[in-house]
Amino acid sequence: MVNMLDHVTPSADPAIEKLGFDEALAELQRTVAELEAGGQPLERALALHERGAALLEHCNRLLTDADLRVRQLVAVAGKGLQAVDVKPDEAQEVPESGAG
Amino acid sequence: MTRPQPPDWTLPAWDALPDERAPAARPPVAPGTFGLRILNVSDVSRAIREAVRGDERLRDVWVEGEVSRVTISSAGHAYFALKDERSQLQCVWFRDERLRSAFEPQAGLRIVVHGRVDLFEPQGALQLYVESIQPAGFGDLALRFEALKARLATEGLFDAGRKRPLPSRPATIGVVTSPTGVVWRDISHVLARRWPLARVVLVACRVQGEGAPASIVTALRRLDRYIEECRAAGRPEDAPAVTILARGGGSLEDLWAFNDEAVVRAVVAHTVPLVCGVGHEVDVTLADFAADVRAPTPSAAAEIVVPDRLEFAASLRRANDRLRNAMGARLATAARDLAVERRALDRLSPVARLAAGREQVGLLFDRATRAIEARLAGDGMRLERAADTLSRQATGRVAAARAALSGAAAALAVLGPQATLDRGYAIVRRTADGAIVRDPADAPTGTALRLRVARGELPATVDPDGRG
Numbered sequence: 104m105v106n107m108l109d110h111v112t113p114s115a116d117p118a119i120e121k122l123g124f125d126e127a128l129a130e131l132q133r134t135v136a137e138l139e140a141g142g143q144p145l146e147r148a149l150a151l152h153e154r155g156a157a158l159l160e161h162c163n164r165l166l167t168d169a170d171l172r173v174r175q176l177v178a179v180a181g182k183g184l185q186a187v188d189v190k191p192d193e194a195q196e197v198p199e200s201g202a203g
Numbered sequence: 204m205t206r207p208q209p210p211d212w213t214l215p216a217w218d219a220l221p222d223e224r225a226p227a228a229r230p231p232v233a234p235g236t237f238g239l240r241i242l243n244v245s246d247v248s249r250a251i252r253e254a255v256r257g258d259e260r261l262r263d264v265w266v267e268g269e270v271s272r273v274t275i276s277s278a279g280h281a282y283f284a285l286k287d288e289r290s291q292l293q294c295v296w297f298r299d300e301r302l303r304s305a306f307e308p309q310a311g312l313r314i315v316v317h318g319r320v321d322l323f324e325p326q327g328a329l330q331l332y333v334e335s336i337q338p339a340g341f342g343d344l345a346l347r348f349e350a351l352k353a354r355l356a357t358e359g360l361f362d363a364g365r366k367r368p369l370p371s372r373p374a375t376i377g378v379v380t381s382p383t384g385v386v387w388r389d390i391s392h393v394l395a396r397r398w399p400l401a402r403v404v405l406v407a408c409r410v411q412g413e414g415a416p417a418s419i420v421t422a423l424r425r426l427d428r429y430i431e432e433c434r435a436a437g438r439p440e441d442a443p444a445v446t447i448l449a450r451g452g453g454s455l456e457d458l459w460a461f462n463d464e465a466v467v468r469a470v471v472a473h474t475v476p477l478v479c480g481v482g483h484e485v486d487v488t489l490a491d492f493a494a495d496v497r498a499p500t501p502s503a504a505a506e507i508v509v510p511d512r513l514e515f516a517a518s519l520r521r522a523n524d525r526l527r528n529a530m531g532a533r534l535a536t537a538a539r540d541l542a543v544e545r546r547a548l549d550r551l552s553p554v555a556r557l558a559a560g561r562e563q564v565g566l567l568f569d570r571a572t573r574a575i576e577a578r579l580a581g582d583g584m585r586l587e588r589a590a591d592t593l594s595r596q597a598t599g600r601v602a603a604a605r606a607a608l609s610g611a612a613a614a615l616a617v618l619g620p621q622a623t624l625d626r627g628y629a630i631v632r633r634t635a636d637g638a639i640v641r642d643p644a645d646a647p648t649g650t651a652l653r654l655r656v657a658r659g660e661l662p663a664t665v666d667p668d669g670r671g
Contacts, residue, residue, distance in 0.1 A: 123440075124400050125372065135522055138529040145537045152530040159523050166512045166519075171395035173403045175382070176429055184429050186404060186441075191391035194382035197407040197418060 119157050124165045131158040245324075252322040255329065261320040265346070266292065266331060267339050268316070270308045283308050285316060285331065294318070296333035305487045305497060306336050313339035317349060338455075338485055348462055352489055355464070360471050361492040367476040369496060369508060370444040375402045376508055377430075377443030377475070379422045380501070382407045386451045390505040398509035404429065404443050410450040415460035419448070423469040430474045445476050445508050448490060449501035452483040461488035470494055480504030624657040631655075634662070 119127065134155040138148060174186040175194050189195075242250075255261055268285035275281050279298030284291045294316060296308070308314060318333040335349070355361065376394065380387050382405055394401055408422035409415045426446060433442035448470065450461065460466060461481050470477055470493040479494035480501040491497040498504035620630060631640040634651035646652060646665050654661040 123374075125374065131522055135525050135529065138533070139525060141529070141533060141536075143533075145533065148530065148533040148537075152526060152533075155526045156523075159519060159526065162519055163516065165400060166516060169399035171391065171399045171401060171403060173391065173405055175405045175407065176425055178425065184425060184432065186429070189405070191395070191403075192388065194387065194405050195407065196381065196383050197409060197422075 116154070116157050119154075119161050122158075122161060124162060127158050127161050127165070131155060131162060134158065244327075248322060248324045248327060251329070252324065255320055255322055263319060264317070264331070266316045266318075267313065268292065270312045270314055271310050273308050273310055281308060281333075283310075285314075293328055293330040294333050295323075295330050296336070300334055304336060305491065305499075306338070306485055308336060315339050337487075348489070351462065351464060351467075352492065355467055355489065355493075360467065365471070365495075367495045369476050369478065372398070372510060373401060373444035373508060374440045375404060375443045377404050377406065377426045377446035378449070379406045379408055379419065379426065379446060380449040381410045384410075384451055386449050386501045389502045390447060390449060393502050393505035394509060397506065397511045399512070401509055402441070404441075411453065411457050411460060416463035416466050419460060419463075419466050420469040423448070423473055427472075427474045443475055445478065446473060447478050447480060447501070447504045447508060448494065449480040449504055450482065451501060452486065458482050458486055458488055461490040463489075466490055467493045478504045478507055620655075621657070624655065627657070629654045629656045629661075631663075 122130070134151050137143070138151045138155065141148075143151070171191070173189050173191050173194070175189045176184055176186050177195075179185050266285060268287050271284045271286055271291075273281060273283040279301065281294075281296040281301050283294050283296075285294050286292070294308075301307075306314075315337045316331060316333050317335045317337075318331050320329065320331050322328070323330050337348070352361075359365065378387070378390055380390065387405070391403065394403060404426070406422040406426050409418040423446075426443065430442040433439060450458065458481060461479075467489045470479065470490050476495040478496045478498050479488070479491045480498035480503055481488050481490060482500075484499040487497075496507060498507050620628075624630070631646075632638060632653050632655070633640060633646065634653050638645070640646045640652065648665050648667045650665045652663045652665065654663050
């Protein structure tokens with residue numbers, strides 16, 4: 104089976120790839136703290152370091168590659184509120200007459 | 204603050220009409236006569252103070268004028284003069300009121316000051332004690348503004364205790380503004396530049412004109428409802444964690460929607476912390492007071508709600524350093540442990556033992572070699588000495604032997620047959636066995652003989668004739 108991500112990030116942990124920024128950051132902070140506390144067997148330390156580096160890389164990539172996503176909240180008759188993806192410069196002025 | 208001139212109450216006021224009637228109309232008062240009462244300074248000050256405080260018009264005044272000579276004392280109080288073409292009025296703005304305001308008096312600025320007039324007795328200074336300051340141009344609106352502000356303030360809507368802290372890294376940000384203006388563009392640019400991880404939920408509203416307050420209120424309520432729906436649907440990350448309410452600069456009337464009571468109440472009731480960025484730095488609206496955070500401009504509001512990713516990258520680099528340092532320390536420990544173990548292992552390994560054995564052998568060998576060499580050296584010397592002795596002895600002996608030998612040879616020569624042979628004797632031997640023939644019987648006829656004479660040998664045979 105071919106992993107579609109292989110050609111992009113050959114060494115990336117797929118579990119890390121799925122993490123959101125905040126989750127990855129929180130885990131990174133835990134990892135650093137644990138490694139700094141020390142006292143673990145060498146294998147554990149190496150694993151922590153490797154995971155920390157991967158988390159860091161993931162955070163960095165998210166920060167670098169992210170594009171601001173904008174959704175506009177509109178009231179659709181009969182459907183209530185809907186958040187519609189828009190480009191920032193294509194957002195629409197309010198057409199309605201105050202129904203909310 | 205400069206010391207004001209002493210009150211010129213003994214002189215006619217600037218607008219007093221000159222009294223052109225005959226001075227005879229006044230009763231003459233001669234100096235130094237009875238009827239004159241000499242007051243002390245405090246009495247006069249008190250009289251002025253009572254007059255000022257007793258005047259309704261001076262107790263709650265709105266004064267418009269131009270600011271000049273602003274000084275801020277070390278205690279944080281602001282002193283300045285408010286002037287027009289003819290007059291100046293000293294103003295004092297105490298620290299607490301001043302810090303609560305977003306507006307600062309600056310020289311040359313036209314402002315409207317709200318406060319009361321009172322006498323500062325130690326200096327005999329009549330001053331305006333400032334409660335609030337607004338940019339000039341309010342007119343009636345300023346009064347309505349202050350009245351509404353005072354009413355809402357008594358309800359506690361502007362209390363500092365109500366203010367909620369902003370989330371540090373909101374995943375989703377609500378923006379309530381007009382999406383067609385420069386304001387929305389600025390906000391989205393700032394967010395995209397600083398924190399593009401953020402998702403934005405834009406709620407369009409009108410920000411000026413008759414319908415603006417209702418539109419703003421509707422937008423905020425929709426956002427409230429959307430946040431509630433997201434949370435109920437188990438998608439809390441889709442719900443804005445902070446909301447920006449923004450509008451660009453404009454005239455006082457343009458910004459008036461943000462002083463609307465319904466808007467203020469919607470801001471206060473908003474589900475998540477709200478940052479208000481309306482107009483420019485100097486524009487202060489009631490929505491600003493009601494918001495959790497007041498931003499001086501819409502762009503500033505966007506900057507306040509998200510971190511800067513460049514700064515954040517620096518903190519990630521610090522995390523990287525910590526990670527590396529911790530790992531480095533751990534590896535150093537491991538290396539030390541390893542070195543200890545290796546030394547222990549080295550002592551136990553067969554190779555090591557062999558090496559140790561070899562070393563020991565080597566040492567022994569060395570010792571042996573040295574011992575042998577030492578001994579050999581000693582032996583050599585002894586040997587040399589022995590050889591010397593030997594050779595000396597040998598030489599002596601040989602000489603002695605030679606001497607003995609030559610003696611023996613002489614003796615031999617004396618004892619040997621040669622001399623006898625020299626005298627003519629011969630030695631007869633049988634040729635067959637070499638036996639010396641001493642008896643003729645030993646040599647029958649025909650026996651081959653050899654005759655040894657002094658100078659050689661002669662062959663002979665026993666002849667039958669002569670016998671007999």
